[in-house]
Amino acid sequence: MPAVDIPGSKSITARALFLAAAADGVSTLRRPLRSDDTEGFAEGLTRLGYRVGRTPEAWQVDGRPQGPALAEADVYCRDGATTARFLPVLAAAGHGTYRFDASPQMRRRPLGPLTRALRDLGVDLRHEEAEGHHPLTVRAAGVEGGEVVLDAGQSSQYLTALLLLGPLTRTGLRIRVTDLVSAPYVEITLAMMRAFGVEVVRDGDVYDVPPGGYRATTYPIEPDASTASYFFAAAAVTPGREVTVPGLGTGALQGDLRFVEVLRRMGAEVEIAADRTTVRGTGVLRGLTVNMRDISDTMPTLAAIAPLASGPVRIEDVANTRVKECDRLQACADNLRRLGVPVATGPDWIEIRPGTPEPGTGIKTFGDHRIVMSFAVTGLRTPGLSYDDPGCVRKTFPGFHEAFARLSQVS
Ligand SMILES: O=C(O)C1=C[C@@H](OP(=O)(O)O)[C@@H](O)[C@H](O)C1
Ligand SMILES: C=C(OP(=O)(O)O)C(=O)O
Numbered sequence: 001m002p003a004v005d006i007p008g009s010k011s012i013t014a015r016a017l018f019l020a021a022a023a024d025g026v027s028t029l030r031r032p033l034r035s036d037d038t039e040g041f042a043e044g045l046t047r048l049g050y051r052v053g054r055t056p057e058a059w060q061v062d063g064r065p066q067g068p069a070l071a072e073a074d075v076y077c078r079d080g081a082t083t084a085r086f087l088p089v090l091a092a093a094g095h096g097t098y099r100f101d102a103s104p105q106m107r108r109r110p111l112g113p114l115t116r117a118l119r120d121l122g123v124d125l126r127h128e129e130a131e132g133h134h135p136l137t138v139r140a141a142g143v144e145g146g147e148v149v150l151d152a153g154q155s156s157q158y159l160t161a162l163l164l165l166g167p168l169t170r171t172g173l174r175i176r177v178t179d180l181v182s183a184p185y186v187e188i189t190l191a192m193m194r195a196f197g198v199e200v201v202r203d204g205d206v207y208d209v210p211p212g213g214y215r216a217t218t219y220p221i222e223p224d225a226s227t228a229s230y231f232f233a234a235a236a237v238t239p240g241r242e243v244t245v246p247g248l249g250t251g252a253l254q255g256d257l258r259f260v261e262v263l264r265r266m267g268a269e270v271e272i273a274a275d276r277t278t279v280r281g282t283g284v285l286r287g288l289t290v291n292m293r294d295i296s297d298t299m300p301t302l303a304a305i306a307p308l309a310s311g312p313v314r315i316e317d318v319a320n321t322r323v324k325e326c327d328r329l330q331a332c333a334d335n336l337r338r339l340g341v342p343v344a345t346g347p348d349w350i351e352i353r354p355g356t357p358e359p360g361t362g363i364k365t366f367g368d369h370r371i372v373m374s375f376a377v378t379g380l381r382t383p384g385l386s387y388d389d390p391g392c393v394r395k396t397f398p399g400f401h402e403a404f405a406r407l408s409q410v411s
Helices: 010-022 036-047 081-092 104-108 112-120 157-168 183-195 225-236 255-266 296-308 319-323 328-338 369-378 390-395 400-410
Strands: 026-030 051-054 058-062 072-076 095-101 124-127 136-141 146-152 173-180 201-203 206-209 218-220 242-246 269-272 276-280 288-291 313-316 343-345 350-352
Touching: 010 026, 010 036, 010 058, 010 081, 010 157, 010 183, 010 218, 036 051, 036 072, 036 081, 036 390, 072 081, 081 095, 081 112, 081 136, 081 157, 112 124, 112 146, 112 157, 146 157, 157 173, 157 183, 157 206, 183 255, 225 242, 225 255, 225 276, 225 296, 225 369, 225 400, 255 269, 255 276, 255 288, 255 296, 296 313, 296 319, 296 328, 296 350, 296 369, 319 328, 328 343, 328 350, 328 369, 369 390, 369 400, 390 400
Parallel strands: 026 218, 072 095, 146 173, 288 313
Antiparallel strands: 026 058, 051 058, 095 136, 124 136, 173 206, 201 206, 242 276, 269 276, 313 350, 343 350
């Protein structure tokens, strides 16, 4: 039974880079993800004057609790929302003038609730073009702290960014959250802040973050659970195929591992051990209705295998997938229709009926890594699918096509 070596988590690598940069001392990050998003994050830190030493197995970061080493910097955040939303916050806690820009799609993605909260905290932040979007300039003079109200109904990354900022303020932060999507990502943030020496106190929707800074540490990065979803789905759609992912088990930080529970409900056999997870295809793949608000990065994975189920698959509460690398609800529906599969969508849902995807179809990627990786799973049962931009997997998994081809060869 093949064990699949999944690269490190994007979300954990980004947080670890932030925390290590802000900590007092040198931190070592073991098995970081090396991909466009995380290389972009590390490059952003370097542009701000942090030292990031990189070997294939570990990245080492010299922390600077006082903030960026340079008084001026221009940072290009590429296509990564973690970079584009977390780094301006790190810069705000320092002293200097820092400009941030990003890819055309990242410029379109929203940022307003976060930048409004920063201004409420006294940060001098200007949007150069559209209000609430990149490019933006922060004239940083440290952050005093205090209380702030935040709507994280479009992205949990706004809340993560403010939580990460809390210990770098002079008096600490109290964050009152009015709405929240992708809640498990906030759990990752809190657990990692704890590993770097900070305990956040939560009372319902209120988060109290103490001042005092972070402690440097050695941090091992788990495999990426969203990436693993393609390999687990590959097992679920192929009778007799088994996929084991070491390093993702009961203690995993990432909510996206819950995707295997969706596959279990559909009929796959799933085993979650302390340090590994196995999915086995049984030949049964039932339809279902599922709320994916917590784990919406795996919505395209499910949408792409949905036509192969014996009944309709309805995915609900995923409105914010419309503001990711592309409008994912629309991109999934568009590609399913290209494949000849009956599909309907609403503002925050998609429903896919059973169908036989048309061999040889050209998949339109919309520059979105998850569209490519998701429909590659459909491709296991549908010969000859092609992609207009297969290379866009570089955002989170440059070696995806080779790794996925190896899976097909061994089972
Ligand atoms: O904090 C993070 O690392 C992430 C949070 C999620 O975003 P939203 O909270 O915007 O849904 C997720 O989709 C993204 O891939 C990574
Ligand atoms: C939405 C994603 O990334 P981000 O928001 O971090 O750019 C993703 O990886 O699916």
